[in-house]
Amino acid sequence: MITSRLLAGSIAVLALAATAACTKNDEASWPTKPVRLIVPFPAGGSTDVVARLIAERLGQKLGQQFVVDNRPGAAGNIGTDQVAKAAPDGYTLTLTTSGPLVNNKYLYKSMPFDPAKDLTPIVLVGEIPLVIVSTDKVPAKNLKEFIALAKAAPGKYSIGNPGNGTIGHLAYELLRHNTGTQFLGVPYKGDVPAMADLMGGSIQAISAPITAFIPQIQAGKMTGLAVTSKKRFPQLPDLPTAIEQGFDVEAAVWFAVAGPAGLPRPIVDKLNREINLVLDSPEGRSKLEQFGALVGGGSPEQLDTLMKGESEKWKRIIEQANIKLD
Structure with missing residues (x-):
């Protein structure tokens, strides 16, 4: 009896060891x-185009096809949810x-997944800062002057955004709150x-991702008041950041x-390493710059830290402004 139990125990241990070895x-x-x-x-779109470049390069390097599968809907929630519910096998x-990864959790009453619990961060690919723009119809050359005008005439100056709950809308609320x-x-x-x-004079400024406004600012058709990144935007080096002008507005x-x-x-480490190489290549940088994006990269932990920090910031702003999308 004892021998049988010892034998059964040994078989179980060997089975577990074999399973672990197979998994590794x-x-x-x-x-x-x-x-x-x-x-x-x-x-x-920009996300799709960049994804196809990364998929192609990963396929070439890792020897298997990486197939881009577009699953739009619900501001990115539908496709991201499919990943959250998939087997964690790579x-x-x-x-x-950042919508599905952070903001949507606070914009929608019901979410099919929790990004903090149901997803594994791998790598930041890139980020597109926002810009606050005006025209020569408004006597302000920068955000500091625009704020002064607005404070002198409360409610007179309007700022447009690309839509309720968009990052342009959230940045507007952040600007309003922090100033x-x-x-x-x-x-x-x-x-x-x-x-x-804006060009017709119906509104006085816009808060939106910088991509569509780069040629307008470069051509002098619009006035860049501030960019909402930590550092100045490389393609518009003369445009100061909001932070430079004394306003804690980063988006x-x-x-x-x-x-x-x-x-x-x-698997996380392998993906992180290979995607960082793609992002650091001339082709990767060129593709991101095409969409006005700053190159990302870094470790999974850095992406995790970004997600947590952004979550805290936008949760506060969304709740204060009572923004809802459903």
Whole structure:
């Protein structure tokens, strides 16, 4: 009886050891089949284009196809949720944005996943800072002068944004809160109608991602009042940051690669290393710059820290402004 028990115990230990060894071998040899990279937005956008470059380069380096799968809907929640609910084996990943990774949790009453609990951060890909722009119809050459004008005439100066709950809207609320200035916020359905009204004089400024406004500012058709990044934007070196002008306003839309919770560390490290190499290449930098994005990179821990910090900041602003999308 004792011998039988000892034999059974030995078999169990050997089975566990064999399972652990197989798991380690699987992780070391990953990937052994095609990997799905879900982009929770339509094809053709900046996130999709960058995802396809990364997928192509990963496929070339790791010897398996990385297939970009567009799953748009619910401000990125639908596609990101598919990754959150996938098996943590490295064969379902996402290149998603700060909306599903941070902001949407506070904008929607019900979320199908919790990004902090259901996803594994892998690497920050890039970030697009916001810009606050005006025209020569407003006698302000920078944000400091614009704030002074608005404080002297509360409620007179309006700032448009690309839509309710967008990062442009959140940045407007952050600006309003941190400067104690009474603006009139005007949401639009995208950048284009907001730009038309700005040029026509219906609104006095816009808060939105910088990409669409770079050529307008460079051509002198619009006045850049401030960029909302830590440092000046390389393509517009003469445009000061909001922080430089004395206003604690920092905002960006950023995008990152993530996997399901529980993704093995060897797979995370392999992905992080290879994607960093893509981002640091001339081709990677050029592709990001094409969309007005600053190159990301760094460790999974740095992305995790970013997600936590952004979560705290935008939770406070969203609750104070009572912004809801459903």
